[in-house]
Amino acid sequence: MDFPTRRRLLEGVRRAHQADAARTAATRAHTRAATALAEARSRLTSAAAERLPAGELEAARAALNDLARRETATRDKLRRTFAAARTANGVLGALYAPHARGRGTGGLTRSEVAAGLLGDLAAAPRELILAADAIVVSTSGGKDSLVCGDRVVALATEAGCLDKVVMVHADLGEESEWPGVRELAQRQAERWGVRFLVVKAEGGLLGLVERRGMWPDAARRLCTASLKRDNIAPLFKQITDALGLDGQALILSALGIRAAESPARARKTPLALDMRASNGRRMVLTWHPVLELTEADVWHRIADAGLEYHPVYDALIPRLSCVFCVLAGRDVLVRAVRLCWALGLDLPTRYVALEEHIGHRFKQQFGIAEVVAEAARAEAEEGPLAWSRGDALRRHVGEEAAAGYLRRLAAAA
Numbered sequence: 107m108d109f110p111t112r113r114r115l116l117e118g119v120r121r122a123h124q125a126d127a128a129r130t131a132a133t134r135a136h137t138r139a140a141t142a143l144a145e146a147r148s149r150l151t152s153a154a155a156e157r158l159p160a161g162e163l164e165a166a167r168a169a170l171n172d173l174a175r176r177e178t179a180t181r182d183k184l185r186r187t188f189a190a191a192r193t194a195n196g197v198l199g200a201l202y203a204p205h206a207r208g209r210g211t212g213g214l215t216r217s218e219v220a221a222g223l224l225g226d227l228a229a230a231p232r233e234l235i236l237a238a239d240a241i242v243v244s245t246s247g248g249k250d251s252l253v254c255g256d257r258v259v260a261l262a263t264e265a266g267c268l269d270k271v272v273m274v275h276a277d278l279g280e281e282s283e284w285p286g287v288r289e290l291a292q293r294q295a296e297r298w299g300v301r302f303l304v305v306k307a308e309g310g311l312l313g314l315v316e317r318r319g320m321w322p323d324a325a326r327r328l329c330t331a332s333l334k335r336d337n338i339a340p341l342f343k344q345i346t347d348a349l350g351l352d353g354q355a356l357i358l359s360a361l362g363i364r365a366a367e368s369p370a371r372a373r374k375t376p377l378a379l380d381m382r383a384s385n386g387r388r389m390v391l392t393w394h395p396v397l398e399l400t401e402a403d404v405w406h407r408i409a410d411a412g413l414e415y416h417p418v419y420d421a422l423i424p425r426l427s428c429v430f431c432v433l434a435g436r437d438v439l440v441r442a443v444r445l446c447w448a449l450g451l452d453l454p455t456r457y458v459a460l461e462e463h464i465g466h467r468f469k470q471q472f473g474i475a476e477v478v479a480e481a482a483r484a485e486a487e488e489g490p491l492a493w494s495r496g497d498a499l500r501r502h503v504g505e506e507a508a509a510g511y512l513r514r515l516a517a518a519a
């Protein structure tokens with residue numbers, strides 16, 4: 107099956123999915139309207155209604171008429187969406203039939219059809235890059251984003267498509283992130299010679315917590331969605347508008363996540379159809395180019411390619427995320443507090459004050475105030491935190507490779 111056919115089929119999958127989602131929403135709306143109408147009817151025919159003053163009875167009848175109109179409108183919409191979903195699924199079946207054993211999708215569910223198509227596309231990244239109209243690499247500036255950017259840029263350069271690549275950084279601000287993160291992400295993009303865009307997440311993590319009056323957690327991880335994903339999503343529309351194509355644009359959205367990071371990430375596939383961001387004007391495919399890499403692979407690539415990484419990794423902070431990430435373990439948080447003190451940042455005080463103000467613990471098991479107290483004890487016993495540039499590489503790839511890396515970095519400066 108060639109690339110255009112796969113893409114047509116994927117668009118068929120998207121349309122069928124969208125049509126089914128619209129039908130589900132219409133079903134719910136109609137159920138709500140029908141229930142409200144039935145309840146209003148029963149109230150109006152009850153004995154109590156007979157005792158209502160004439161004015162109130164009139165108003166209740168008018169409200170009933172409104173509800174009846176709403177019920178009719180939602181029923182009509184349900185019929186239309188039902189027919190549209192049947193058509194969209196029929197079209198997908200007809201498109202897929204020549205490539206399947208048996209009729210329609212050959213017994214495969216829509217998800218299985220999509221998984222097969224996406225798996226084939228992911229196995230041919232060069233074709234994917236050649237077909238894409240734009241390649242958006244989301245970068246936190248961290249090590250995985252760095253290696254993801256490096257891989258995408260290498261593939262795009264090889265395919266002669268570097269001009270399609272744009273790096274996007276969601277800037278959470280210095281109240282949330284370590285100093286110099288945005289500048290580092292920009293230097294990385296400049297080194298590769300690709301465009302660099304910044305989207306601002308106003309208020310950052312502290313602002314979000316202040317507004318909600320509670321800290322996010324693993325089960326309600328609203329921070330990633332509202333601080334990063336939701337801020338980057340409008341870019342897809344802007345990029346589509348700027349492309350000004352007659353047909354549907356194909357946008358690759360590359361993310362530097364790795365399967366080894368968490369069970370949730372291990373369930374991700376190399377390529378996925380972003381239903382939320384896609385529509386008739388654009389198809390957005392989420393691409394995970396470094397999904398299979400281990401942490402050691404990442405550090406080896408950084409050393410081999412002389413890629414500039416953020417110095418907090420040298421101080422044993424494993425991820426360049428928010429200074430105090432709600433998902434981080436206690437030892438990492440303690441170290442983050444000590445690193446703040448070493449860098450002269452007042453964030454620990456601000457986080458403790460916010461925790462006290464909202465009356466909600468940073469994590470279910472412990473508060474940030476306890477973390478700060480533990481950091482103070484460690485500081486009293488061990489003295490201030492000490493680290494050297496290149497320590498992260500020394501730990502992961504050895505002294506010699508780290509020395510070579512530092513020489514390259516110095517020469518490039």
Ligand code: SF4
Pocket residue numbers: 311322327329330333427428430431432433
């Ligand atoms: S780094 Fe942690 S706290 Fe910050 S947005 Fe991501 S999950 Fe939330």
